[in-house]
Structures are given as C-alpha cells and as structure tokens.
Amino acid sequence: MLVRLKFKKEGPIRFVGHLDMMRTFQKMFSRAGIPIAYSEGFNPHQVFSFASALAVGVTSESEYMDVKLTKDVAMDILLEAINEKAPVGIVFLDGVEIMSKETSAMASVVAATYKIEVLNPIITVDMVAEMMSQDTLMIRKKNKKGKINDFDLRPGIINIVLKEGNLIMTIANGSHFNVKPEMVLEKLLALNDLSYERGDYRFHRVEIYHDHNGLRPLLEVKLGS
Amino acid sequence: MNKLFLEDKILLQVEKPARYIGNEVNAIYKNENEVAIRFALCFPDVYDIGMSHLGLSILYNLLNQRDDLWCERVFSPWVDLDRIMEEEKLPLFALESQEPIKTFDFIGITIQYEMCYTNILRVLDLAQIPLLSKDRTEDHPLVCAGGPCVYNPEPISDFIDFFYIGEGEVQLDALMDAYKFHKESGGTKKAFLEIAATFEGIYVPAFYEVSYNEDGTIESFLPNNPNARPQVKKVIMMDMTGSRYPMKPIVPYIQTVHDRVVLELFRGCARGCRFCQAGIIYRPVREKDLEALKEQAIEIVKNTGHDEISLISLSSSDYSHLNALASHLIEAPELAHVNLSLPSLRIDDFSIELMSKVQDVRKSSLTFAPEAGSQRMRDVINKNISEEDILKGAYEAFMGGWNRVKMYFMLGLPTETEEDVLAIAKLGQDIVNQWFTMPGDMRKQRLQVVLSTSFFIPKPFTPFQWMGQASSDAFLEKSKLINRNINKKNIKYNSHDADTSRIEGVLARGDRKLNEVILKVYQKGARYDAWSEHFDVALWNEAFADLGMDSAFYNERTRELEEILPWDFIDVGVNKSFLHDEFLLASKGETTVNCLEGCTNCGAMCFEGGICYARKA
Ligand code: SF4
Numbered sequence: 001m002l003v004r005l006k007f008k009k010e011g012p013i014r015f016v017g018h019l020d021m022m023r024t025f026q027k028m029f030s031r032a033g034i035p036i037a038y039s040e041g042f043n044p045h046q047v048f049s050f051a052s053a054l055a056v057g058v059t060s061e062s063e064y065m066d067v068k069l070t071k072d073v074a075m076d077i078l079l080e081a082i083n084e085k086a087p088v089g090i091v092f093l094d095g096v097e098i099m100s101k102e103t104s105a106m107a108s109v110v111a112a113t114y115k116i117e118v119l120n121p122i123i124t125v126d127m128v129a130e131m132m133s134q135d136t137l138m139i140r141k142k143n144k145k146g147k148i149n150d151f152d153l154r155p156g157i158i159n160i161v162l163k164e165g166n167l168i169m170t171i172a173n174g175s176h177f178n179v180k181p182e183m184v185l186e187k188l189l190a191l192n193d194l195s196y197e198r199g200d201y202r203f204h205r206v207e208i209y210h211d212h213n214g215l216r217p218l219l220e221v222k223l224g225s
Numbered sequence: 226m227n228k229l230f231l232e233d234k235i236l237l238q239v240e241k242p243a244r245y246i247g248n249e250v251n252a253i254y255k256n257e258n259e260v261a262i263r264f265a266l267c268f269p270d271v272y273d274i275g276m277s278h279l280g281l282s283i284l285y286n287l288l289n290q291r292d293d294l295w296c297e298r299v300f301s302p303w304v305d306l307d308r309i310m311e312e313e314k315l316p317l318f319a320l321e322s323q324e325p326i327k328t329f330d331f332i333g334i335t336i337q338y339e340m341c342y343t344n345i346l347r348v349l350d351l352a353q354i355p356l357l358s359k360d361r362t363e364d365h366p367l368v369c370a371g372g373p374c375v376y377n378p379e380p381i382s383d384f385i386d387f388f389y390i391g392e393g394e395v396q397l398d399a400l401m402d403a404y405k406f407h408k409e410s411g412g413t414k415k416a417f418l419e420i421a422a423t424f425e426g427i428y429v430p431a432f433y434e435v436s437y438n439e440d441g442t443i444e445s446f447l448p449n450n451p452n453a454r455p456q457v458k459k460v461i462m463m464d465m466t467g468s469r470y471p472m473k474p475i476v477p478y479i480q481t482v483h484d485r486v487v488l489e490l491f492r493g494c495a496r497g498c499r500f501c502q503a504g505i506i507y508r509p510v511r512e513k514d515l516e517a518l519k520e521q522a523i524e525i526v527k528n529t530g531h532d533e534i535s536l537i538s539l540s541s542s543d544y545s546h547l548n549a550l551a552s553h554l555i556e557a558p559e560l561a562h563v564n565l566s567l568p569s570l571r572i573d574d575f576s577i578e579l580m581s582k583v584q585d586v587r588k589s590s591l592t593f594a595p596e597a598g599s600q601r602m603r604d605v606i607n608k609n610i611s612e613e614d615i616l617k618g619a620y621e622a623f624m625g626g627w628n629r630v631k632m633y634f635m636l637g638l639p640t641e642t643e644e645d646v647l648a649i650a651k652l653g654q655d656i657v658n659q660w661f662t663m664p665g666d667m668r669k670q671r672l673q674v675v676l677s678t679s680f681f682i683p684k685p686f687t688p689f690q691w692m693g694q695a696s697s698d699a700f701l702e703k704s705k706l707i708n709r710n711i712n713k714k715n716i717k718y719n720s721h722d723a724d725t726s727r728i729e730g731v732l733a734r735g736d737r738k739l740n741e742v743i744l745k746v747y748q749k750g751a752r753y754d755a756w757s758e759h760f761d762v763a764l765w766n767e768a769f770a771d772l773g774m775d776s777a778f779y780n781e782r783t784r785e786l787e788e789i790l791p792w793d794f795i796d797v798g799v800n801k802s803f804l805h806d807e808f809l810l811a812s813k814g815e816t817t818v819n820c821l822e823g824c825t826n827c828g829a830m831c832f833e834g835g836i837c838y839a840r841k842a
C-alpha cells in the first residue's frame with residue numbers, strides 16, 4: 001500500500017535540516033511499529049520520500065511524503081500510530097492512499113506558497129508592485145557544479161502580495177524550475193538598493209502544489225484511490 | 226518546550242543549529258517550579274561527541290528518575306557559537322529548559338579525557354560563573370565532576386568544588402537527598418561540602434592541604450577538615466544487572482559519533498594490560514545477566530527506533546555469553562531490521578563466522594590493537610596476543626572477504642628499542658604477505674592496511690605510573706623510523722600528534738600546581754584542545770614559561786617508588802604493591818595471567834563480588 005501523508009513542522013525542530021529529518025523519520029516509523037516497506041539489498045532502508053526539502057529554520061503547515069507499507073492500514077490508525085511517536089513539533093494531519101502509478105510527490109511538485117514574516121519592516125506594497133511590473137528579473141545563481149549562471153526569476157514568481165506585514169508568495173518549486181523565497185527577497189531588496197539579512201525574516205511554508213488541472217495541493221492526488 | 230534561548234538570527238548563522246535546541250525524542254522535560262534541585266549535567270565537548278557517551282546517558286536517566294530534581298544537558302558550544310556568545314555576552318544555557326545554568330544548584334561535569342580541561346573552564350566562563358571554586362559565592366551552583374580523569378583530580382582541584390570518584394549509580398541519589406535536606410534547612414555551601422565529604426568516594430579538594438619538598442615533589446597530603454577522609458575509596462556497582470540502565474535514551478536529531486543503541490555487557494576488564502588505566506580503575510569485572518541484556522536490547526530499540534545495536538564494554542568478546550547474546554540479537558524477530566556491530570573484538574578468539582554474520586564485509590574494516598610490534602614488547606605490556614594469532618586472524622579475515630585492516634600500536638613504551646619500533650613496520654608487512662598467500666581469485670580487491678601509532682602516556686594507577694614519558698623529539702624520531710620502513714604500496718601509516726601526547730602526559734600525572742597552568746593557558750585563549758585543528762601547543766609552552774615551571778617534571782620524570790604521588794590518596798581497590806609488582810615483572814619482560822585465567826590478588830576482591838568470586842563459584 002502506498003500512502004501520501006501530510007504533516008506540519010513547527011517549533012524548535014525547524015532547525016533540523018533535511019537529511020537529519022530523514023533519519024529522524026526513519027526512527028519515528030520504527031518506533032511507531034507501522035508496517036513500512038524496506039528496500040532490498042545488504043543495507044535495506046525504509047521506503048519513503050519527502051515531496052520537497054524544507055530549508056533549516058523554516059516552519060511549515062503542509063509538508064508531504066510518500067510512504068510504502070507492506071500491509072493495508074486504515075488511515076486514521078496509521079496517523080495516530082505515527083503521531084504518538086512523532087518528535088515535538090511534527091504533527092501528521094492527513095493522508096490518502098495513492099495508486100502505484102501516481103507520480104511521486106517528489107517528482108510532481110511544481111510550486112509552493114510561503115508566508116514570510118517581515119520583522120524589520122522595510123518592504124512596501126509599491127516595492128512589490130514595481131518588481132512585479134518588470135518583464136525579467138535576472139539573478140546570478142551558482143549551479144551544483146559551482147558554475148555561475150544568469151537566470152530569470154520572473155516566470156517563477158506566480159504571485160506575491162504584502163499583507164499585514166507578511167509577504168505571501170507562490171513560487172516555482174521542484175526539479176524543473178526551482179525558486180527559493182530568499183532569491184525573491186534578495187532581488188526585491190536589491191532593486192531598492194537594500195540588502196538582505198536572513199535574521200529579518202521568518203519563513204513559513206503554507207502549501208505545496210502539483211499541476212492537476214491547475215495548482216492543487218499534493219494531497220489532491222491525480223489518480224483517484 | 227517551544228522556548229529557544231538563542232534567537233533565530235544566531236541559530237541560522239551557526240553550523241548544526243540542532244545542537245542547541247533540545248527537544249529530542251526522549252529528552253526529559255519537567256516543570257521547573259515543581260522541582261527542588263536543578264542539575265546541569267555537562268560534557269565539556271561539542272554535542273555530537275557528548276551525546277555519544279553512555280555515561281552521560283546513564284546519569285541523565287538516573288538523576289531524572291527523581292521527581293524532585295530536573296537534570297538537563299549542557300555541552301560546549303562549537304567554536305562558531307562560542308564566539309557569538311562571547312561577543313554578545315550570552316550566558317551558557319541548558320538544552321532542555323533553555324535557561325542559563327548559572328542559577329542551577331549543580332553543574333556536574335563528566336571528564337573523559339585530560340585534553341578537555343580548558344573546555345571545562347570555558348563552560349564555567351561562558352556560564353558566567355567564577356572559574357575558581359574559592360571565588361564562587363552561595364549564589365553560584367556547586368560544581369562537581371566525575372569520570373576516569375578524576376582518578377587524578379589534582380590538576381583541576383581549584384576549579385571543582387567536589388569530585389565523585391566511582392560510579393554514579395551507587396550514591397548520587399543519597400547525595401542529592403542530603404543536598405535537598407541541606408538546602409531546605411538553609412545551610413551554607415561549606416556545610417554541604419562537609420556533609421558530602423563524609424560520603425565514600427567524595428573528594429573535596431579544599432579540605433586537604435598539600436605541602437611540597439624543595440624538588441617539587443609532594444611532602445605531605447593531609448586533610449585539614451575533620452570530615453575529610455584520609456583515603457577516598459572509589460564506589461562501584463556490584464550488581465550490574467540490577468543497576469538502572471537508560472531504557473529510553475535520547476535520540477539526537479543530528480548524526481552523532483554513535484548513532485545507535487549501546488548495550489553495556491559488563492564493567493571492568495579482565496585483561497590487565499599494563500599501560501591501561503581503565504583496566505585497573507574499573508576492576509573487578511562485573512557482568513550483566515544475559516537475559517536482562519536480551520530484554521534491554523529489544524526495549525531500547527523499541528523506544529528509540531535505532532537500526533543498529535552496538536556492544537560496548539572494555540573488551541566485549543570476553544563476555545561469558547557473547548555467542549548466545551549475539552545470536553539472539555541477530556535472530557530476534559523484534560530486531561529484524563536492526564544491525565549488530567561488534568567493536569573491540571580480540572584477535573585471539575576472533576570469530577570470522579560471527580563477524581561475517583553481522584557485518585557487511587565489503588564495507589567494514591577489521592581492527593586489531595596489538596599495541597606493540599615485537600613479542601618482547603607485548604610481553605612487557607602484558608598484551609597477550611602472539612604474532613601467530615595476529616597473522617592467523619588476518620589470514621582468516623582475508624579469506625572471509627575483508628580487505629581492509631586497521632592496526633593500532635603505541636610508541637615510546639617502557640624499555641622500547643629501535644628493534645621494537647621496526648617490528649611494527651615488519652608486522653604490517655607480514656600482514657600484507659598473508660594477503661598474497663591467498664589464492665589469486667580471492668585477491669580481486671585492493672588490500673589496505675592502515676597502521677596507526679599513538680604515543681605512550683603513563684597514567685595513574687597503572688604499573689607504569691612511575692615511568693618517565695618519552696620526549697616529543699624521541700616520539701617523532703620513532704614515528705619517522707616507522708615511516709621510512711614501511712612499504713607504502715599497501716600500507717598507510719598514521720601517527721598521533723606528539724605535542725598533544727606530551728600535554729596529555731603532563732596533565733594525567735599532574736599535581737595541584739597545574740591548576741595555575743591550566744588557568745593561564747585558558748586565559749591565553751586555549752579552546753577545544755582535544756581537537757587537533759584547535760590545539761595550540763605554543764599556548765601551553767608559554768604558560769609553563771610564564772610561571773617558571775617545567776613540563777618535563779610531570780611527564781618525562783621517572784618517579785621514585787617512595788614518592789607521594791598526587792593520586793595516592795585515592796583507593797581504587799587495586800593495591801599499590803600489586804602495581805609495583807607488575808612494574809617489576811614488566812621490566813623483566815614477564816607476563817601475568819589475566820583474571821579469566823587466574824587471580825593474582827590485585828586487591829579488587831575487597832569489593833566482594835564480580836569476577837574475583839564468580840570464577841571461583
Ligand atoms: S584489553 Fe587491555 S587495553 Fe583493553 S581495556 Fe582491557 S586492559 Fe585495557
């Protein structure tokens with residue numbers, strides 16, 4: 001049985017990075033005693049994957065993962081068993097069974113919404129509007145090999161608004177086109193000759209989407225179960 | 226539980242911020258208003274190291290079993306955070322409550338190696354607590370320490386209010402009861418220390434007076450307080466099966482040195498290698514019951530979710546029921562996805578079958594610690610392995626599929642000659658030759674032999690406690706000699722840092738006069754001396770020079786038998802006369818039977834249990 005689970009991550013555990021979250025979840029699943037599948041080979045590992053890595057320091061109300069089980073388990077029982085053993089700050093909220101043909105969460109992610117609390121209020125509505133009126137927003141980015149590329153951010157910004165001191169942005173996310181919220185912030189500030197200080201912002205991921213007749217949250221799977 | 230002491234801004238700047246957030250699975254949270262005693266349990270090194278230490282986990286569990294006490298963890302902030310905390314004058318905090326430890330009742334420090342002494346001062350300093358015991362007031366925590374290094378507590382006696390010599394399980398509880406009673410009745414610190422001094426195993430340095438001869442050796446070492454015991458005897462658990470073991474150890478978020486369940490099979494070691502302090506100070510061997518271990522393994526796996534179990538004891542393969550235990554751990558259905566790792570197996574009873582059952586042959590390397598290259602040298606140190614055992618073990622391992630071998634040796638052992646040093650290189654080559662005696666189709670992979678040498682450091686409570694340590698120059702000569710004489714094609718050679726070994730040698734057998742040196746070195750900026758990339762020997766050399774002291778007095782000098790040694794006031798059960806007899810046998814190159822083969826009446830029988838009696842039963 002394949003399931004897609006939705007969980008939130010909040011509190012101090014936001015400082016636990018992606019790889020450590022993988023280890024933490026492996027141990028959590030073992031403690032919970034759920035019938036998780038293991039891969040073949042000399043060093044079998046649990047079969048699960050996260051939809052999208054969450055950066056250190058970022059909280060989220062909608063993270064997703066696909067998990068393979070060796071037996072069918074009722075969703076409420078599964079969620080309860082995991083929640084009982086989850087570390088502080090991780091709560092599993094919901095889940096659906098997915099078909100084996102469903103594209104994996106990781107491969108299907110296209111966008112994500114972030115809410116960014118602006119602690120040092122220097123960003124204005126006008127600044128946001130001005131940025132969005134540009135046709136291109138070029139930035140320099142180092143690729144994995146360390147080569148510096150110029151790349152246009154603009155098509156990756158799907159929506160951005162400043163509301164009650166929070167910047168809410170929906171941006172491209174995933175393997176095809178990936179924009180990080182801090183790239184948008186940096187650009188926004190640079191256009192106004194301001195510099196970006198990580199400590200001035202608190203990042204929170206609100207939702208992760210795949211393309212399923214438009215942007216839909218990952219839990220709304222394409223192939224009905 | 227959601228509180229963090231450090232601002233996000235800081236946590237986002239430092240490497241591995243998860244070191245500082247607490248909240249791990251099985252971390253213990255209590256209501257601070259409902260406890261009478263706040264205890265900060267400190268491992269004076271970075272989180273990743275400290276969290277891998279079993280002793281810390283045992284004490285954390287033990288102390289937190291009391292409802293009236295909240296024991297929390299404190300580690301040394303890594304150098305990046307250290308700098309920020311200093312700049313911003315942030316006080317060191319405990320991981321659980323995220324509150325500064327300067328208002329706690331106790332700071333209890335576990336001291337596992339001498340090179341962390343400057344880190345201890347750093348912890349106190351960052352905590353904003355005066356470094357010297359005498360400068361602390363009634364408002365400051367009591368600072369206590371335990372662990373193997375406190376078997377010679379003298380070099381740090383000015384910084385620590387009292388030392389606990391022995392195993393925490395025995396009477397930490399009684400001590401906390403006494404403290405609670407004392408606190409409720411509003412007594413002074415000194416009054417509490419006077420009570421503590423009456424407990425067996427407790428050493429309050431302020432209650433002893435040391436005078437020195439003109440040559441710097443100790444003239445007398447005497448109590449100056451009626452409550453202080455002239456001899457402080459270590460306290461140890463005799464019933465290991467019944468002792469409280471952490472069934473729900475904390476599961477760190479980040480990768481630590483040991484990211485697994487650890488099972489303690491026994492305490493003490495039966496072997497009696499003459500250079501080894503642990504082999505003496507933890508005597509006698511006290512085993513845990515097989516059935517209890519089986520149950521504990523399953524329970525701890527269930528409570529942590531770890532996928533690996535490791536057996537840790539000084540010489541794990543000496544455990545009487547090792548095969549039964551290993552089979553159980555491999556076969557129990559509850560442990561289906563759990564691997565077993567078997568460290569410190571001895572080569573002489575090395576079982577390829579067991580090893581290949583539990584380890585991925587292609588990935589693991591085989592570790593042997595013959596400690597010396599020549600048979601003569603191994604006899605001197607009473608390391609009971611023959612060359613034949615080593616070569617046979619290596620051959621069997623190669624036939625079993627291993628192609629990586631690591632071997633550990635010591636340089637600068639007493640009576641060592643050039644021939645003994647060269648024998649290390651030769652033994653490495655003999656191992657390589659074993660490989661080539663295998664049929665060609667067994668040798669598809671590349672052989673890797675790694676020889677590592679450390680420098681011998683004479684330690685208190687060993688038969689070599691009177692011996693001079695070789696100088697740094699002599700050490701370097703020896704390691705160069707090996708380096709020149711190995712065939713680099715299949716052998717890789719690593720050597721420890723000679724300067725670190727020298728300073729460790731100084732601290733290990735130091736006296737009270739070293740307090741000043743350590744303080745000075747700390748003030749000059751020494752941090753993380755146990756980390757080669759941070760250790761700066763120049764600071765130590767300067768400190769000795771500034772104080773007009775000679776470090777060779779402590780490490781290179783050979784002591785007279787009559788000399789009062791700084792640690793003589795501690796009674797580990799093993800008699801000084803036994804150590805001396807062993808020293809004489811060593812000088813003659815004669816070996817001694819180990820406790821498994823026979824009893825040599827070392828004195829540890831006074832604890833009335835363990836192997837001294839089990840063997841006879
Ligand atoms: S086997 Fe030897 S070196 Fe190892 S702990 Fe025992 S006495 Fe020490």
Ligand code: SF4
Nearest residue numbers: 820824825827830837
């Ligand atoms: S008294 Fe005998 S058996 Fe006991 S530790 Fe000493 S030598 Fe070993």
